[in-house]
Amino acid sequence: MKENSRIDPKSGHLLISKPFLQDENFVRSVVLLCENSESGAFGLVLNKLSILKLGELVDDLSFLECDVYVGGPVEQNTLHFIYYGEKLLDGSIELGKNLWWGGDFNQLVSYLNQSLIDLDNIRFFIGYSGWTEGQLEAEIEDNTWIVNDNTDLESVLHSSPEELWRIILKNMGGEYQVLANYPIDPRLN
Template identity: 55%
Template sequence: MPKKPHTLSLGPGTLLVSEPFLQDENFMRSVVLLCEHQEVGSFGLVLNKQSILTLDEVLEEMPLPHIPVFVGGPVEQNTLHFIYKSKHKFPGGIRLGEDVYWGGDFDLVVKGLLEGKIDEASIRFFIGYSGWSAGQLDQEVQENTWIVTNDIGAECLFEHTSDELWRYILKYLGGEFKQMANYPIDPRLN
């Protein structure tokens, strides 16, 4: 596993890209958007694990059919979270990076979608989340389980399919990471 080009601090908006041979089925070939990183623990959403569900199947009486729902992680899969790309945040939203926000007033989001003021391609919904206890994520980063980057724009997060995102980011990072994008899932198949 190549060393990281530089040490980055973890925080809201950081992307965690799983190393190529990680065999944990929850995080294999995953890209996690870190939403919180504090002394008590960390919270993130897996960006590239689309579920078979749509928003209207998750929430009864939801007038928004066909909007895909992603699996944010293995923790509390009875919760719903969302991120969006916008010049303005919704009340209660948390800024994760330039034009990327997590959460906010859900009723206003639904209203914006129904009225066509929010493009469905600029929002993602997640069931569950990824969580780490105090110090756990820092330890995983030190063990090279995750490639850490803060150098990816909002466009990347919303414009690539689930199948493309992991490879795209590694190629974008270049060098040894670009080579990793083509590694087989099982190194014995090489």
């Protein structure tokens, strides 16, 4: 059996940052990997809230006070989304059982205006996390990320962003439970 950090990362897997990662964009982050191909990887940070609301970003949805997350440091002028449940939108890509990435944005706006989508099952992101060819694999080899392929993705969407990193590590058991309690600044321990 492979150690979790040695699993080949695929769409739908989670990347959990190691507790000593100092990159401010990824400290204690959980990244949903949406795509990993020969040309690079694309993911969305699931647990970093932005200060913006969806209604501030999309004129047709100005009535919505829906949270928006920071998907990563790349192209923070772009809007991305994932949703849980049955496939609702043309062009959505399945990342795991009943978890979908993207799709027809105009169709999404129409459904949101008609209250046809449960806001608890959708998450919006500005920007994304990106890796060039081989970069993600090198970071995993350097022990920057733990790859998790056994997560209940619905519970991930419904977990508190502040606790998500710790919850996932604790649920992984073993050595990962110890990492879940690793202090942010070990000098203060």
